[in-house]
Amino acid sequence: MLDKETISYEKAILVGIITQNQSEEKLNEYLDELQFLTYTAGGEVVKRFKQKMDKPNPKTFVGTGKLEEIESYVIENKIDTVIFDDELTPAQQKNLSKLLEAKVLDRTNLILDIFAQRAETSYARTQVELAQFQYLLPRLTGMWTHLERQRGGIGMRGPGETEIETDRRIVRDRIALLKEKLRTIDKQMAVQRGNRGALVRVALVGYTNVGKSTLMNAVGKSEVFVEDKLFATLDTTVRKVVIKNLPFLLTDTVGFIRKLPTQLVESFKSTLDEVREADLLLHVVDISHPEFEDHIESVNQILKEIKSDDKQTIMIFNKIDKYQPEFFDVEDLMIERSTKHYSIDEWKNTWMNKVGENNAIFISATEKENFEEFRHKVYDAVRDIHLTRFPYNNFLYPEYEDAFEKEEDSE
Numbered sequence: 001m002l003d004k005e006t007i008s009y010e011k012a013i014l015v016g017i018i019t020q021n022q023s024e025e026k027l028n029e030y031l032d033e034l035q036f037l038t039y040t041a042g043g044e045v046v047k048r049f050k051q052k053m054d055k056p057n058p059k060t061f062v063g064t065g066k067l068e069e070i071e072s073y074v075i076e077n078k079i080d081t082v083i084f085d086d087e088l089t090p091a092q093q094k095n096l097s098k099l100l101e102a103k104v105l106d107r108t109n110l111i112l113d114i115f116a117q118r119a120e121t122s123y124a125r126t127q128v129e130l131a132q133f134q135y136l137l138p139r140l141t142g143m144w145t146h147l148e149r150q151r152g153g154i155g156m157r158g159p160g161e162t163e164i165e166t167d168r169r170i171v172r173d174r175i176a177l178l179k180e181k182l183r184t185i186d187k188q189m190a191v192q193r194g195n196r197g198a199l200v201r202v203a204l205v206g207y208t209n210v211g212k213s214t215l216m217n218a219v220g221k222s223e224v225f226v227e228d229k230l231f232a233t234l235d236t237t238v239r240k241v242v243i244k245n246l247p248f249l250l251t252d253t254v255g256f257i258r259k260l261p262t263q264l265v266e267s268f269k270s271t272l273d274e275v276r277e278a279d280l281l282l283h284v285v286d287i288s289h290p291e292f293e294d295h296i297e298s299v300n301q302i303l304k305e306i307k308s309d310d311k312q313t314i315m316i317f318n319k320i321d322k323y324q325p326e327f328f329d330v331e332d333l334m335i336e337r338s339t340k341h342y343s344i345d346e347w348k349n350t351w352m353n354k355v356g357e358n359n360a361i362f363i364s365a366t367e368k369e370n371f372e373e374f375r376h377k378v379y380d381a382v383r384d385i386h387l388t389r390f391p392y393n394n395f396l397y398p399e400y401e402d403a404f405e406k407e408e409d410s411e
């Protein structure tokens with residue numbers, strides 16, 4: 001008999017620290033995100049541990065007292081996994097794995113794990129595998145204790161440096177092999193991109209879970225995987241889209257996240273080539289998310305890393321249907337009015353003002369609010385790019401208002 005869908009979640013606890021650079025408020029935001037990541041990876045968070053410290057303990061990340069507290073909680077509550085918000089050093093990971101009776105993961109681990117679960121094409125799998133091996137390489141010494149226990153026996157007097165070296169070499173060889181494999185696929189992909197001809201290229205970029213794929217589906221009438229979990233999209237999807245007779249290429253890309261593991265940015269660089277080669281970026285923002293400004297900041301940071309920060313960009317403030325300012329009580333003298341209490345119209349008068357009318361749009365991809373305006377803006381931008389390239393094609397693409405809707409595209 002078939003069981004009703006029973007998902008067994010691993011029991012997890014989260015650990016984070018409050019430092020001079022990371023206030024308690026900030027930590028809470030990060031832990032909220034870490035909890036969402038855990039859930040995406042198949043875990044259920046039952047408790048959070050926080051500690052205030054000047055800087056992380058180089059041996060155990062948190063202090064000894066806190067670690068004891070965590071340890072007894074783990075034992076009493078049969079916790080499977082302890083997840084640290086920051087990337088642990090190889091030494092910390094090694095020590096913590098010894099001291100705690102549970103799997104020890106950090107944010108990077110978790111993200112890599114989700115990526116591994118979700119990678120579908122051989123290209124995405126190769127990229128994730130490469131990132132995983134790069135993460136593993138400096139941590140091999142920590143793993144040795146496990147291997148050692150398994151092997152034991154004659155001639156195994158502790159982990160000899162030579163054996164660690166052998167393991168390192170195997171991993172290094174594997175890394176070299178994966179890089180070679182990626183290079184080959186990259187070449188093929190570059191050829192494919194080259195074959196796409198003169199069409200203007202538009203790429204959807206943005207933080208994870210902001211609605212990029214939803215928007216792609218809404219514009220392109222395509223079916224891209226949408227889910228209320230993080231990193232629903234790992235592979236880039238390119239679709240030919242037509243707005244009022246004007247064809248262009250629209251790319252959906254992997255979402256970005258704060259504290260993105262450097263190995264991942266590195267190995268996903270080729271996926272991000274689509275972004276690098278785009279003529280126009282649509283930077284999608286989930287305006288209903290309390291930290292959306294932070295999200296924009298980290299997306300811009302990554303765009304800079306891949307040298308795409310100077311591209312023409314339209315900011316798409318999505319999910320306006322869900323946007324809810326915090327209630328501001330005028331009589332409560334303890335609370336100062338801040339951006340949390342802003343209406344969308346007030347937001348428009350902040351720095352958003354400087355983005356320029358043509359480069360910002362407020363929409364709801366699910367409710368199709370302001371969708372006509374969105375199509376208009378994208379049409380104008382794509383048309384401008386097209387006309388700078390092919391001035392003689394002027395007659396082909398008139399002003400938006402005068403352009404005819406292609407039959408298949410009309411509503």
Ligand SMILES: Nc1nc2c(ncn2[C@@H]2O[C@H](COP(=O)(O)OP(=O)(O)OP(=O)(O)O)[C@@H](O)[C@H]2O)c(=O)[nH]1
Pocket residue numbers: 206207208209210211212213214215225226227228229230231232233234253254255256318319320321322363364365366367
């Ligand atoms: N309320 C509301 N929800 C939306 C809107 N647009 C998207 N969503 C929801 O947000 C969630 C994430 O949407 P996706 O389209 O998968 O987001 P994404 O940016 O592609 O995410 P990744 O691929 O994970 O980076 C889904 O549950 C969508 O239904 C919107 O305008 N309003």
Ligand SMILES: [Mg+2]
Pocket residue numbers: 212213214225226232233252253
């Ligand atoms: Mg997506």
